[in-house]
Amino acid sequence: xxxxxxxxxxxxxxxxxxxxxxxxxxxxxxxxxxxxxxxxxxxxxxxxxxxxxxxxxxxxxxxxxxxxxxxxxx
Numbered sequence: 001x002x003x004x005x006x007x008x009x010x011x012x013x014x015x016x017x018x019x020x021x022x023x024x025x026x027x028x029x030x031x032x033x034x035x036x037x038x039x040x041x042x043x044x045x046x047x048x049x050x051x052x053x054x055x056x057x058x059x060x061x062x063x064x065x066x067x068x069x070x071x072x073x074x
Contacts (some may be wrong), residue, residue, distance in 0.1 A: 007042070016047050016066040020058050030058055 011020040020026050020041065031038040034051045047055045051064050063071040 012045050014046050017044050
């Protein structure tokens with residue numbers, strides 16, 4: 001029996017997506033919270049704006065760091 005390979009973020013992924021992949025099981029939790037398939041998360045280089053609030057709560061990162069192009073720094 002072989003060990004499961006730890007999922008890795010896509011090349012060019014931003015800090016928020018890398019943080020999702022840093023913790024074991026978090027990509028699955030994010031997918032479930034966003035009502036997406038686990039595989040959909042594998043295509044993210046950036047967190048989509050419609051999921052930024054949900055992801056912010058799960059990874060404890062402020063919105064302006066997840067999507068600085070959309071959410072201004074407070």
